[in-house]
Amino acid sequence: MRGRNAQTYGMLVFIPLLGPATFDWFPDWLEGAGTNVWWLLMAWGILAVVLGWLTAAVMAINRDHGPPQLHTASMLETMLGRWGGRLANFLWAFVLCLYGARVLQSGIELIHYDVLPYTPTSVLIVLGLLIPLQLLVGGFDALLRYCAVLFWPALLLGLAMSVLCFRRADFANLFPLANPMQAGQWLGALPHVLQLLPGWSLVVLYTPLFQAWLSPGTAFRAYLFAGGGVLLLMALDFCMVLANFGAFEGAALQWPVIEAMRMQLGIHLDVINLIPVLIAVSGLLNLCVFGAYMLIRPYIRMPSVARGCLVLGTCGSLAWIADVYVGTSKLYEASSIGFGCVLVVALSVWFTVRHERSGAGSLVRR
Amino acid sequence: MMRTTRALLREIHPAFDVVVRPVPPAHLDVVYIGTIVDHNRVEERLLRPLLLQGRRDHGRETHLWLQNTLELGQIQIEKDAVAAMCALLDSKAVLCLERDYVVVDVTAIDRRLPQEPEAEVSVRGPRDGFTESIETNMSLVRSRLRDPDLAMREFILGTRTRTKTVLLYLEGVADGEIVDEVARRIQRIHVDGVLDSGLVEQWIEDMPWSPYPQVQATERPDKAVSGLLEGRVVVLVDGTPFVLLAPAVMITFFHTADDHDHRWLSGSALRLIRLFALVVSIFGPSMYVAFTMYNPELIPLNLLLQLAASREGIPFPIVFEAAFMELMVELVREAANRMPQQVGQSFTIVGGVVLGDIAVTAGIVSPIMVIVVGVTALGAFAIPNYEAAFITRMIRFPMLLVTAIFGVVGTLWFALMVAAHLCTLKSFGVPYLTPFAQGISREWRDTFVRLPLIGKVTVPATYQSPLGGVAVGWRSRRGRKRRPL
Numbered sequence: 001m002r003g004r005n006a007q008t009y010g011m012l013v014f015i016p017l018l019g020p021a022t023f024d025w026f027p028d029w030l031e032g033a034g035t036n037v038w039w040l041l042m043a044w045g046i047l048a049v050v051l052g053w054l055t056a057a058v059m060a061i062n063r064d065h066g067p068p069q070l071h072t073a074s075m076l077e078t079m080l081g082r083w084g085g086r087l088a089n090f091l092w093a094f095v096l097c098l099y100g101a102r103v104l105q106s107g108i109e110l111i112h113y114d115v116l117p118y119t120p121t122s123v124l125i126v127l128g129l130l131i132p133l134q135l136l137v138g139g140f141d142a143l144l145r146y147c148a149v150l151f152w153p154a155l156l157l158g159l160a161m162s163v164l165c166f167r168r169a170d171f172a173n174l175f176p177l178a179n180p181m182q183a184g185q186w187l188g189a190l191p192h193v194l195q196l197l198p199g200w201s202l203v204v205l206y207t208p209l210f211q212a213w214l215s216p217g218t219a220f221r222a223y224l225f226a227g228g229g230v231l232l233l234m235a236l237d238f239c240m241v242l243a244n245f246g247a248f249e250g251a252a253l254q255w256p257v258i259e260a261m262r263m264q265l266g267i268h269l270d271v272i273n274l275i276p277v278l279i280a281v282s283g284l285l286n287l288c289v290f291g292a293y294m295l296i297r298p299y300i301r302m303p304s305v306a307r308g309c310l311v312l313g314t315c316g317s318l319a320w321i322a323d324v325y326v327g328t329s330k331l332y333e334a335s336s337i338g339f340g341c342v343l344v345v346a347l348s349v350w351f352t353v354r355h356e357r358s359g360a361g362s363l364v365r366r
Numbered sequence: 367m368m369r370t371t372r373a374l375l376r377e378i379h380p381a382f383d384v385v386v387r388p389v390p391p392a393h394l395d396v397v398y399i400g401t402i403v404d405h406n407r408v409e410e411r412l413l414r415p416l417l418l419q420g421r422r423d424h425g426r427e428t429h430l431w432l433q434n435t436l437e438l439g440q441i442q443i444e445k446d447a448v449a450a451m452c453a454l455l456d457s458k459a460v461l462c463l464e465r466d467y468v469v470v471d472v473t474a475i476d477r478r479l480p481q482e483p484e485a486e487v488s489v490r491g492p493r494d495g496f497t498e499s500i501e502t503n504m505s506l507v508r509s510r511l512r513d514p515d516l517a518m519r520e521f522i523l524g525t526r527t528r529t530k531t532v533l534l535y536l537e538g539v540a541d542g543e544i545v546d547e548v549a550r551r552i553q554r555i556h557v558d559g560v561l562d563s564g565l566v567e568q569w570i571e572d573m574p575w576s577p578y579p580q581v582q583a584t585e586r587p588d589k590a591v592s593g594l595l596e597g598r599v600v601v602l603v604d605g606t607p608f609v610l611l612a613p614a615v616m617i618t619f620f621h622t623a624d625d626h627d628h629r630w631l632s633g634s635a636l637r638l639i640r641l642f643a644l645v646v647s648i649f650g651p652s653m654y655v656a657f658t659m660y661n662p663e664l665i666p667l668n669l670l671l672q673l674a675a676s677r678e679g680i681p682f683p684i685v686f687e688a689a690f691m692e693l694m695v696e697l698v699r700e701a702a703n704r705m706p707q708q709v710g711q712s713f714t715i716v717g718g719v720v721l722g723d724i725a726v727t728a729g730i731v732s733p734i735m736v737i738v739v740g741v742t743a744l745g746a747f748a749i750p751n752y753e754a755a756f757i758t759r760m761i762r763f764p765m766l767l768v769t770a771i772f773g774v775v776g777t778l779w780f781a782l783m784v785a786a787h788l789c790t791l792k793s794f795g796v797p798y799l800t801p802f803a804q805g806i807s808r809e810w811r812d813t814f815v816r817l818p819l820i821g822k823v824t825v826p827a828t829y830q831s832p833l834g835g836v837a838v839g840w841r842s843r844r845g846r847k848r849r850p851l
Contacts, residue, residue, distance in 0.1 A: 003797065003805075005804065005805065007807075008804065008805045111775055115773055115774060116772065116775055134787060137790060138789060142786075142789045143789075145797055146785065148802065148803055148804065149789060149799050149802050274775070275778060279782070
């Protein structure tokens with residue numbers, strides 16, 4: 001497949017790693033670390049590199065010793081046995097639905113806040129889910145093409161909007177770069193870095209689909225490029241928010257990036273920013289929905305359209321619940337992070353055991 | 367009358383133009399359809415030699431004798447009356463001998479000469495276009511592509527029309543899998559009549575439900591040859607000047623034949639203008655509706671005040687205005703298409719100006735809406751391919767509706783829906799959004815802009831089968847020949 005190459009893999013990694021970061025995570029990070037957010041960002045980067053290495057290492061093991069048509073569902077079955085694997089796959093699919101619902105609900109909140117305050121949530125949920133429904137019919141390659149085609153326009157527009165917000169920014173707000181923090185404060189702030197895990201679990205899910213076309217080394221390099229890009233984009237946006245508002249005010253705002261754009265580019269020009277944000281939301285939602293669909297596909301015997309509708313229905317219902325019961329979305333996020341932690345541990349143990357058994361060489365030589 | 371003649375006449379319905387000419391000196395009958403043969407050829411080159419020379423008993427040498435006596439090129443021998451009948455319907459003359467038939471070519475060649483294509487005008491480039499004759503079209507291709515690797519597969523489509531269809535490709539350049547797939551789909555066509563390549567296009571495309579064309583139709587031989595050099599397959603159908611190019615990816619519908627004839631800067635500028643035209647024609651009315659109905663704060667204040675003043679007294683909502691004007695434009699365009707050419711052009715201008723002016727005076731639409739719709743229509747007409755321009759114009763209507771309900775979010779959602787649909791589309795296995803869908807920036811040098819032809823002359827791997835695996839990037843066109851000419 002010409003579409004499955006290092007570039008598209010990089011784009012596929014970029015979307016989940018970035019996740020809803022630029023419009024969702026910032027207040028928490030700023031509240032936790034203030035102007036020390038750069039250290040947090042660095043910790044995020046280190047964690048991303050370690051997890052990327054783990055992904056590539058698992059890919060290397062699978063490539064050498066797994067079946068040729070291996071996918072993540074069968075990988076978990078290999079790790080946990082037939083029934084344990086099935087259970088884990090169903091759980092993972094549900095967690096992906098939770099994460100998708102969380103992302104969808106964030107996007108809808110943003111639309112409500114920005115342009116359509118009175119449009120019913122259920123209508124926006126249905127609209128949001130019609131895009132992944134189309135892509136489910138087209139299969140994984142259609143999904144990949146969707147990511148690849150919209151990647152550069154969204155990224156360039158987002159970057160341009162962010163850069164424009166420095167026009168009248170006060171860079172003195174960035175200081176002090178290293179603010180003395182208590183150990184307790186660090187402990188409180190560091191868990192925010194784990195927001196990377198739900199996105200990373202999507203990377204783990206989709207990586208086996210590339211292993212026939214990419215070597216683990218190439219995949220790791222593409223991962224590093226994508227992760228580096230995400231890190232730079234987040235740094236740029238943090239810089240923009242801090243320069244415009246400072247840490248305290250930035251943490252108090254619900255969507256500091258949007259507010260900075262409103263302030264710098266004139267009232268309501270942030271509508272333009274909806275374009276990259278909604279493309280990012282739709283890309284991430286597609287990945288979650290298709291991932292859940294892929295995980296349950298071997299087990300549920302029904303027409304593919306019905307299976308797709310089952311996943312979309314679950315995701316939509318969860319998003320609706322999150323809208324009705326405030327605070328549920330935080331639960332969704334915590335569940336996704338929790339599952340990500342379990343996945344990290346499971347993959348690390350499995351890799352260690354397999355590596356010792358097979359005596360596989362280092363990743364560098366591949 | 368010979369026994370074979372009677373058998374042949376049983377196969378065809380009696381008609382005034384079926385001519386049976388017994389030639390006693392040659393002991394044979396000549397049968398042909400008078401309305402589709404060249405009478406001069408029949409009289410001078412077929413009947414006269416037969417009548418003058420007569421026929422001695424040549425036994426097994428009869429066919430050789432006929433070949434040498436008649437000045438009509440290669441003869442064809444048929445044993446079967448049905449095959450002879452098919453040749454008869456194909457403008458040939460049939461010589462009925464004692465045991466078999468001899469078919470000779472007496473086709474009337476009074477077809478239209480190649481003229482400049484009306485649907486694909488070129489500023490700088492060749493002026494000839496395909497005609498309705500498949501032989502002429504073949505000659506137009508062959509005269510440009512003097513390559514022994516030019517391969518051809520012939521099909522007869524339509525059980526009643528028996529339309530000759532030819533599939534052309536460059537052996538060694540076109541992807542074998544794609545060629546076989548096109549041939550397989552053409553062979554699968556079982557209909558009674560094929561009158562135009564448009565029907566073949568609809569039978570062989572990947573997703574018939576999609577509004578987007580998945581095969582490219584062209585009237586220009588230079589475009590067809592360019593497609594062959596890029597590894598595409600050309601389908602010629604007898605009776606139509608439109609030939610088909612497959613696979614077709616979206617970007618090719620926005621390229622013209624003379625893009626490469628201009629210098630790179632001019633060519634790139636023209637392509638960017640077309641891109642702008644595409645964006646304006648798709649999003650123009652929707653964005654106007656979204657900004658004025660939902661986000662007036664995005665419009666500069668002075669302009670907003672003018673807009674408000676110009677809309678004063680208009681009883682309809684903006685979305686109605688936009689839909690009304692768009693429908694009027696489509697009406698004028700369609701009416702102009704169906705009128706005689708001279709009247710049509712005047713009607714388009716008069717209809718557009720008068721209708722717009724009267725609509726503004728009557729207070730149905732605002733003057734700014736006329737400008738928006740006019741610019742949008744211009745944008746659509748700047749798109750070089752008719753099918754692509756048509757679908758671009760049509761998707762404005764649902765987009766307008768969604769925008770009227772959801773504002774900018776509706777426009778964006780609809781655009782993403784279209785993008786998702788395009789991502790699922792393929793043309794003979796090649797993704798419709800190639801080369802953007804693969805994320806390989808090396809292949810983008812001949813898309814929205816055209817970079818200079820520096821260094822190697824290359825051909826994109828766009829039209830390679832996606833299953834090939836190695837076909838990434840650009841291949842050198844130099845040295846591709848397996849043997850020197």
